[in-house]
Amino acid sequence: MSDTLISNFQNILDGQRVLIGESLKQRYDHIWHMNTSLEALCLLLPQTTDEVSKILNLCNDHEQEVIIHGGLTNLVGSTRSSSQQVVISLERMDAIEEVDIASRTITVQAGVILEKIHDAVEEHNLLFPLNFGARGSAQMGGIIASNAGGLRVLKYGMTRDLVLGIEAVMADGTVINSLKKIIKNNSGYDLKQLFVGSEGTLGIVTRAVLKLVEAPSSRNAAFLAVDGYKDVVRLLKFFDAHLAGKLSGFELIWANAYKQMTSTSDAVRPPLPYDYRYYILIESLGSNYERDQAEFQAVLETAIVQELALDAVMAQSPSDVEWFFRIREDVNNLTDGMTHDQHFDISLPVSLIGKYIEECYDKLSTVNGVEQIYAFGHVADGNIHFMIGKESLDENLKLQINDIIYNGLQDIGGSVSAEHGIGIDKKAYLQISRTPQEIELMRALKRSLDPNNILNPRRIIDL
Amino acid sequence: MSDTLISNFQNILDGQRVLIGESLKQRYDHIWHMNTSLEALCLLLPQTTDEVSKILNLCNDHEQEVIIHGGLTNLVGSTRSSSQQVVISLERMDAIEEVDIASRTITVQAGVILEKIHDAVEEHNLLFPLNFGARGSAQMGGIIASNAGGLRVLKYGMTRDLVLGIEAVMADGTVINSLKKIIKNNSGYDLKQLFVGSEGTLGIVTRAVLKLVEAPSSRNAAFLAVDGYKDVVRLLKFFDAHLAGKLSGFELIWANAYKQMTSTSDAVRPPLPYDYRYYILIESLGSNYERDQAEFQAVLETAIVQELALDAVMAQSPSDVEWFFRIREDVNNLTDGMTHDQHFDISLPVSLIGKYIEECYDKLSTVNGVEQIYAFGHVADGNIHFMIGKESLDENLKLQINDIIYNGLQDIGGSVSAEHGIGIDKKAYLQISRTPQEIELMRALKRSLDPNNILNPRRIIDL
Numbered sequence A, B: 001m002s003d004t005l006i007s008n009f010q011n012i013l014d015g016q017r018v019l020i021g022e023s024l025k026q027r028y029d030h031i032w033h034m035n036t037s038l039e040a041l042c043l044l045l046p047q048t049t050d051e052v053s054k055i056l057n058l059c060n061d062h063e064q065e066v067i068i069h070g071g072l073t074n075l076v077g078s079t080r081s082s083s084q085q086v087v088i089s090l091e092r093m094d095a096i097e098e099v100d101i102a103s104r105t106i107t108v109q110a111g112v113i114l115e116k117i118h119d120a121v122e123e124h125n126l127l128f129p130l131n132f133g134a135r136g137s138a139q140m141g142g143i144i145a146s147n148a149g150g151l152r153v154l155k156y157g158m159t160r161d162l163v164l165g166i167e168a169v170m171a172d173g174t175v176i177n178s179l180k181k182i183i184k185n186n187s188g189y190d191l192k193q194l195f196v197g198s199e200g201t202l203g204i205v206t207r208a209v210l211k212l213v214e215a216p217s218s219r220n221a222a223f224l225a226v227d228g229y230k231d232v233v234r235l236l237k238f239f240d241a242h243l244a245g246k247l248s249g250f251e252l253i254w255a256n257a258y259k260q261m262t263s264t265s266d267a268v269r270p271p272l273p274y275d276y277r278y279y280i281l282i283e284s285l286g287s288n289y290e291r292d293q294a295e296f297q298a299v300l301e302t303a304i305v306q307e308l309a310l311d312a313v314m315a316q317s318p319s320d321v322e323w324f325f326r327i328r329e330d331v332n333n334l335t336d337g338m339t340h341d342q343h344f345d346i347s348l349p350v351s352l353i354g355k356y357i358e359e360c361y362d363k364l365s366t367v368n369g370v371e372q373i374y375a376f377g378h379v380a381d382g383n384i385h386f387m388i389g390k391e392s393l394d395e396n397l398k399l400q401i402n403d404i405i406y407n408g409l410q411d412i413g414g415s416v417s418a419e420h421g422i423g424i425d426k427k428a429y430l431q432i433s434r435t436p437q438e439i440e441l442m443r444a445l446k447r448s449l450d451p452n453n454i455l456n457p458r459r460i461i462d463l
Helices: A001-013 A021-026 A049-061 A114-122 A140-147 A229-242 A256-260 A289-306 A318-329 A349-366 A397-407 A427-433 A437-447 B003-012 B049-061 B114-122 B139-145 B229-242 B256-262 B291-306 B318-329 B352-364 B397-411 B427-433 B437-450
Strands: A042-044 A064-068 A086-089 A096-100 A107-109 A163-169 A175-178 A204-211 A217-227 A247-254 A279-284 A311-314 A340-347 A372-378 A382-389 B042-044 B066-069 B085-090 B095-102 B105-109 B163-169 B175-179 B206-210 B220-224 B246-253 B276-286 B313-315 B340-347 B370-378 B383-392
Touching: A001 A042, A001 A049, A001 A279, A049 A064, A049 A086, A049 A175, A049 A204, A049 B370, A064 A140, A064 A175, A086 B318, A096 A114, A107 A114, A107 B397, A114 A140, A140 A382, A175 B437, A217 A229, A217 A256, A217 A289, A217 A318, A229 A247, A229 A279, A229 A289, A229 A349, A247 A349, A256 A279, A256 A318, A256 A372, A279 A289, A279 A318, A289 A311, A311 B383, A340 B175, A349 A372, A349 A397, A382 A397, A382 B163, A397 B291, A427 A437, A427 B340, A437 B437, B003 B042, B003 B049, B049 B085, B049 B163, B049 B206, B095 B114, B105 B114, B114 B139, B114 B256, B220 B229, B220 B291, B220 B397, B220 B437, B229 B276, B229 B318, B229 B352, B246 B256, B246 B352, B256 B276, B276 B291, B276 B318, B291 B313, B291 B437, B340 B397, B352 B370, B352 B383, B352 B397, B397 B427, B427 B437
Parallel strands: A042 A086, A064 A086, B042 B085, B066 B085
Antiparallel strands: A096 A107, A107 A204, A163 A175, A163 A204, A217 A279, A217 A311, A247 A279, A247 A372, A340 A382, A372 A382, B095 B105, B105 B206, B163 B175, B163 B206, B220 B276, B220 B313, B246 B276, B246 B370, B340 B383, B370 B383
């Protein structure tokens, strides 16, 4: 049966774009595991939406499971496959089809790498605001499927907020073309929402229209320090009010993480001394360097005069801004000293973060085998990242750490994933973020849109 | 059968909250038709989510159609009912449950009127940014169901962007509780999107967590004039770039609409002479009146020096700002002189607006029976409102006008409804904005979530 299927794929894809046998061994399922060969029945490299449609139509008829590959930067195991699964990679659909300067949109195929989008719009003084560490590898289709966030959600929103139009292929090969370059469209259900953040389980995104914004021309930053979490919230509200519309980052770093982040080299030397409990990095984006710098400084001085912060230092130059952000972004400074590490991207109401994280620190510090505990995150979005260092890969230790960080989230209306998604790795914890009725509704949607359960099966939910 | 049903409703709702017979005659189905009695089997006034759940469970078992009432300001006929339909009004579920100042959220029941939300957060220097003419009547449940827009979408987004959590009751009575106070939640499908903008066809929204922002403390405005549509786009990009994050309104008014809007009384006297083709009203919201006014003036002067506008006048005081916005917002100045009127809220790519609207003007002016043609709108959102005055309510005349305004939208990727929705009145035009595959997917969702088709049946789509 699989031979017939492969021969049918070859008919659709002109022979060469069906990888089997030896040529499969050069492929892998994650950029962190390039030395491990991909397990799959075959890997397909479609170049058009029509080819994706024909492939899925065929797979659906044969109840053939399909795993979808983008840039392979997924953090929850979604790109793993078995030898009986067909893998479809969108990498050959990597055209930027149009930049519309007046409508401020870019139309791209799903295989385009994020960084290419940044580069394509820069010359027009436009910006695609989504940005994160994996920008050189992550493909737009995967970014949409996982509703990626990143560093500037506070000002520009998540992927969901930046997708105006979508083209997606459903399990039976039906093409949903909703590729409009319009901001507002209340004509019926907003179908694109089904494909954003559903991790490839309801359809394969093939093209998208993305929203662009005018590129900011000034950037200011400062580090501040306080001793109480209430002071963190007060500062957030203060800067959001006084830098109206310009505040683009409000990153919180717990004291021990700050110390580790600023002690590995002179490039990340500490802007403020190690005397405080919380360190905050704020960023503002504007349109006039001199005016914005003066305003930023005046607002910062007001914060000091009003005793909202215990200490503060403002970046005096673009290289200072880079220095400040290097501290926050170079997470290797945290993980390099770890024997093994375990990462988290929880979210919870902003008002409850201080107490919850403190309790996690306390509980984790009593666990045998936990060696380091670091917390930092996008506090304005309610999104905290934990990085835990541990002595072994023991499964019980892992579960014990998960329980401490996840289990309290249910009572306070938090989520086990703010950004990375559920995939396979967090499936056991979905019921912490979602009620049984919600999970049943997800299943109903999956059954309705993919009745043979062929698309990224067993991601997020089991049927 | 209906007697048993009503008696069951009375059991659920303590007798008094089931209106039948004479007491139904005091009710109506739209705030514009208060003198016309409601047609319905009965009208139900639940006070809790549990009551809504029990009502729907019963209706679903009896395949009893249900029409949902909020503030009755809907513009596409969605609240009309027949004598065999059960009407549920959410008006008794009008509690504001919590304002969380640190998390910047408000939790409300669906029957709360928009203006009450504005009032409740004002004392905390917070703002719920959604705002439009019907704020004194529109209820939050209906606002969510219709994904309302309004005047400040450019800066703050539509309703969809402001809903963090939702509680909704599905057709069979299942309660979907997704009432989280968090910005980011990538744990599975974003189910709340199903209930935002689906016009009550997939569930009844009973409660919501809404996003608040720090209230701006300064407001500036100006009128500008240009002669070419390309100049409009250039100005939009200029102000969006130079008033980074503060530009909150960019309203375009065509010359003949501007003339009519500014000629009915001294309160709406013209800020600029009648010499130009396009008039633009811009608004900026900030946090420091003196700094913002100086910045706004400097940016405006730059626009003049760079010859981006032919003429401009800046509001010199808060009362000037009110004067400018009175011109734009008081649409009665357009409709008062009309024998009959017909309204539109189309959207299309920003780059194509100038040409498309000009063609509509040209075609409409040749139609017998069309007396006035006025265009204006939120051009930054690609959303243009047309108001057409006509001599009669003749059906053919109405369809002729619809055809001129709608039919060209399909080829250019526009939408027949940017804001108001489809309801019953625009159902015949849905296929202009949506492909057959999209409409079929909407039907699949409706069948999956409401298999007996009891919730607001025959709105948006027919099965």
